[in-house]
Amino acid sequence: MKPTVHEVTWADPDAAALRAAMESEMADRYADRIAASGGREIAKVNGLDADHVVWVGVARTEQDGPVGHAALRWNDGDLELKRMYVAPSHRGTGVSSALLTAAEDAARALGGRRIVLQTGDRQPDAVRLYERAGYAHIPIFPPYERLTFSTCMAKPLR
Numbered sequence: 001m002k003p004t005v006h007e008v009t010w011a012d013p014d015a016a017a018l019r020a021a022m023e024s025e026m027a028d029r030y031a032d033r034i035a036a037s038g039g040r041e042i043a044k045v046n047g048l049d050a051d052h053v054v055w056v057g058v059a060r061t062e063q064d065g066p067v068g069h070a071a072l073r074w075n076d077g078d079l080e081l082k083r084m085y086v087a088p089s090h091r092g093t094g095v096s097s098a099l100l101t102a103a104e105d106a107a108r109a110l111g112g113r114r115i116v117l118q119t120g121d122r123q124p125d126a127v128r129l130y131e132r133a134g135y136a137h138i139p140i141f142p143p144y145e146r147l148t149f150s151t152c153m154a155k156p157l158r
Contacts, residue, residue: 003059003067003095005102010050010071014058018069022085029122033149054079055106059086059095068095070103072110076142078154079112084126096129107157114156116141121149130155 008015027034052073059068067090071082081103086095107115117135119126135153144150 001061001063003061003090003093003098005057005059005068005070005098007106008056008058010053010056012056012058014060014066015056015069018058018066018085018087019083021087022069022083025085025088026120030120053082054110055103057099057102057106059099059102061090061095064090068099070099072103072107072112072115075116078114078116079107079110081115081117084117091125097133100129100133104155104157112157114154116152116154118144118147118150118152120147121151123151127151127153 053071054074055072057070058066059070060066068086070084072079073082074080081100084096084099084103086099104115115135116138117130118141119130130153133155135155138152138154140147140150140152144152
């Protein structure tokens, strides 16, 4: 069943639950790097709350409810895609594409000239998704310079 994306607030319970699931998965995936830095470096660059966010979308399916999340924030004149996450049970089903399209549409409506994003080197599926959607690799941008394992990408908005 095709997912639908709904704009919600940062405090929306479904959005909060999806972010918590993402944080748990990323903590496991990058546990060694978090431990090596004492978590300090990652915490310094990943701070995000309602004061920073300009758009939040939650993807839902009729059968399963909330299955994906994405947010946008301003970053030095660009809109940055943040907290893009799809529940493991729904990966490969079109949820990520629906979220990405909704985020790009929201970014255009907000007047953004391009979307930038940061992901990690242990997320090759995410990198492939972004490449297929027209995102190009760019140098690591602030505030991610300390995270040398970052993969940063951008896409102009027309």
